[in-house]
Amino acid sequence: MMIRYITTFIIVAIASVGIYTQYQYYAENPWTRDGQVRAHIxxxxxxxxxxxxxxxxxxxxxxxxxxxxxxxxxxxxxxxxxxxxxxxxxxxxxxxxxxxxxxxxxxxxxxxxxxxxxxxxxxxxxxxxxxxxxxxxxxxxxxxxxxxxxxxxxxxxxxxxxxxxxxxxxxxxxxxxxxxxxxxENSFWIEGFFKETDLQDVHAGDKASITLMMNPNDVIEAEVDSIGYGIAKSDGSTGNTLLPNVNPNFEWIRLAQRIPVKVIINHVPDGVQLRVGTTASVKIFKSSNS
The missing domain is CATH 2.40.50.100 (RNA polymerase II/Efflux pump adaptor protein, barrel-sandwich hybrid domain)
Structure with missing residues (x-):
């Protein structure tokens, strides 16, 4: 019985360390799957x-x-x-x-x-x-x-x-x-939408990596160009009968807003074709941690 408890404790400890390590890595290197390929039309x-x-x-x-x-x-x-x-x-x-x-x-x-x-x-x-x-x-x-x-x-x-x-x-x-x-074709960039809580200490010039949903095995080298200064508000906008729109929410839950981050592409691997509107995952490597 004691061996079973010890084994369970070790497994839980290893899992906890793994989860904590992944969390720390994510906190130091923000990542989002909510990205899109953009270009000037x-x-x-x-x-x-x-x-x-x-x-x-x-x-x-x-x-x-x-x-x-x-x-x-x-x-x-x-x-x-x-x-x-x-x-x-x-x-x-x-x-x-x-x-x-x-x-x-x-x-x-x-x-x-x-x-x-x-x-x-x-x-x-x-x-x-x-x-x-x-x-x-x-x-x-x-x-x-x-x-x-x-x-x-x-x-x-x-x-x-x-x-x-x-x-x-x-x-x-x-x-x-x-x-x-x-x-x-010379104007492609990536628009990544990050949670506001992930953007602390993120600055223009920070290195980034991009993977496209259509090319998941090819990593695109990039860097942060700029971070958006604002997003449109949803609450308070005028709705029917000129009354304000207010979305219901829970008092104990505060959802982080998503801020657009413009990421410029340094190098596109051979065989990868960028297409406007396609989905991308973006990871940022903060310069303060490099």
Missing amino acids: VQITPRVTGPVTKVYIDDNSQVKQGDVLFEIEPSLYQADLKNANAQELQAKALLDKAINENTRAQALERRKQGSVSVLDLNNFQNAVQTAEANLAAVKAVVEQAQLNVAFTTVVAPTDGFITNLNLRVGAQVVANNPVVALID
């Missing part, structure tokens, strides 16, 4: 309106900066450019005429004082300035028309991945309305 937005004539990308394809994504019917904007070029030629001709008339009047005045009135001389000079201003305005119209023609070809602003593509040839796109989502 670039909304590809056409600058001009028109039907799509060509689409060069596929859904879930990878593109490089400068790759052509799709083209918009350019004929209308090419016609505007031709019209603007014609206006520029006309404005140049009017400027040349104004300069010639002003030069002639000044030459006559130099040969014979009083042959041209001061009012006429001022009018000729004003005509030159007006023609110059008109030419400058027309040049701006030409530049805008050239830009519109260039905008009919839409290119990738950065390296990334096309996702949820619904654009088709013949579809009408509208200026300043996004039509394609591009995930910036």
Whole structure:
């Protein structure tokens, strides 16, 4: 009987030491399974309106900066450019005429004082300035028309991945309305949500490790970039009939809030592809303990 008690005591002691050791390790190195892969999403937005004539990308394809994504019917904007070029030629001709008339009047005045009135001389000079201003305005119209023609070809602003593509040839796109989502492949980070009680002595620059649910055996090297300064409140927000929402809770239980921690990735193992929204586990190694 005594041997049984001693054996039980030893087992309990070993289990207690193990639990305490794990607790200490967890307290020194906070860990959460509540993490998500994030990245900047670039909304590809056409600058001009028109039907799509060509689409060069596929859904879930990878593109490089400068790759052509799709083209918009350019004929209308090419016609505007031709019209603007014609206006520029006309404005140049009017400027040349104004300069010639002003030069002639000044030459006559130099040969014979009083042959041209001061009012006429001022009018000729004003005509030159007006023609110059008109030419400058027309040049701006030409530049805008050239830009519109260039905008009919839409290119990738950065390296990334096309996702949820619904654009088709013949579809009408509208200026300043996004039509394609591009995930910036150089902007991935991990958002880990830690209990507020775990973040004491956690600082930017602390080392971290990440494992993805879809790649549980591959450890991603990372480090803490920043810790969120606030989260939205649930109690007190306005609900139905303009009354405050208040969630019921137990007086003897205080649930720790979760604070977002931004973790930047230092190295991604070969064969691991980051995908926005996927689940990640994050462990932080406090610098004070290293």
